[in-house]
Amino acid sequence: MNAQIHARLKVARGDFTLDVDLDLPGQGVTALFGASGSGKTTCLRCLAGLERAADARIEVAGTVWQDSARGIFVPPHQRPIGYVFQEASLFSHLTVRDNLAFGYKRIDPALRRIHFEQACELLGIGHLLQRKATTLSGGERQRVGIARALLTSPSLLLMDEPLAALDAPRKREILPYLERLRDELRIPLIYVSHAQEEVARLADHLVLLEQGTVLASGPLNQTLARLDLPLARDEDAAVVLEGRTGAYDEVYQLLDVHLPDSALKLRIPHAPLAHGSALRIRIQARDISLSLAEDPRSSIINRLPVTLRALSDQGSPAQMLVSLDADGHPLLARVTRYSCDQLGLQPGQKLWAQIKGVALLGQ
CATH class of the missing domain: 3.40.50.300 (P-loop containing nucleotide triphosphate hydrolases)
Incomplete structure (x- = not known):
């Protein structure tokens, strides 16, 4: 446009x-x-x-x-x-x-x-x-x-x-x-x-x-x-994604949020919302951990396959900021330099992002 x-x-x-x-x-x-x-x-x-x-x-x-x-x-x-x-x-x-x-x-x-x-x-x-x-x-x-x-x-x-x-x-x-x-x-x-x-x-x-x-x-x-950019260096660095509501699990009170143009979805503890409602979600970098393989036994219910796009040390001796792609949707993860070395993180690598917290904006 x-x-x-x-x-x-x-x-x-x-x-x-x-x-x-x-x-x-x-x-x-x-x-x-x-x-x-x-x-x-x-x-x-x-x-x-x-x-x-x-x-x-x-x-x-x-x-x-x-x-x-x-x-x-x-x-x-x-x-x-x-x-x-x-x-x-x-x-x-x-x-x-x-x-x-x-x-x-x-x-x-x-x-x-x-x-x-x-x-x-x-x-x-x-x-x-x-x-x-x-x-x-x-x-x-x-x-x-x-x-x-x-x-x-x-x-x-x-x-x-x-x-x-x-x-x-x-x-x-x-x-x-x-x-x-x-x-x-x-x-x-x-x-x-x-x-x-x-x-x-x-x-x-x-x-x-x-x-x-x-x-x-x-x-x-x-x-x-x-x-x-400086926003990524902030302690509260985060991304904002658009989504639409899907199914609702009455037993566990989990709301499905589907990411557009993607098969990916997130499950969020929340009251039910009208099916197909547009909403925004915010995911902070500090709320994402990385794994080489999916762990279905984890207590973290939101696990997405991602591709590592780039790494930055941001001048920190202890931490790294990682840019990720989740089927066309950007994510940021903040991990320790130790974890980065242990996992052998590098651009192009396929990983699993474990998302510990998701905030629905305005809900």
Whole structure:
């Protein structure tokens, strides 16, 4: 698929320079991920036109929003975007209904792609419409802010760490609504975050930024599995895989999760889910051990045949990180250097991955 969002940006600010060239998919969720000061918010502000890069070209769905070489700059209010900030910044003297209507009524009815009732249903805020903004919790305020952005019928939705100001329970409250937006709307979303859990649950495409430059950009599952990136060196290094639910074992309460385009499946202790439901699973590198042969007598029920793709010592005297292929699906395993030598691990080798833990994201 050809990228539908292109952004070449160069911004110099004191001792910091943002210099990126991005080709992003025109659908799904793209996460801009990196430490504070890596340039995530600056990228977002330039896309929105809130910051004017001196050297830039921005094209979205075939429309040029900025081309410094040709003197083109579309001002923010003329760009079909929805922008969600860390703080919802609602009008405190208005009700939720009036806050939502503020932008909605300014959109030509013929151009409305998201309607009032639809936005309220997607964000679960119908029961809040008569409430004043000052009476809302932090999570409720942010859901109203997201609905308000949707009601501008944007061609591109931008979110700048929308959960950063919330505590853990409020984050858990909002994440399912963001997943609904991803799954039910066809609006591309660019999501800024430094929280791995949010990225794992929401993103389809990952852009990894460091000190104003792009270290990597690609599909989430492939990018997380790259041994040359800092994410793989993290103690919580993991991969995220897509799957669909299969049979359910009532006796042992085990749910089958089938990996796409593969005969492989995982069995996970979980309550039953509708057959064929799409879901995401996260498998940490530290939860995979390796064996030269399958051991059916093991207490580990998830054992997959894999091919070793690459090894990296990551500068550690004691541990190795191993990149694996499970019938087209990437996995990472962290093992001791001793085990690596004892098993004679090398690229191309056929092994068995013993998966001690699998997390269903959002379930």
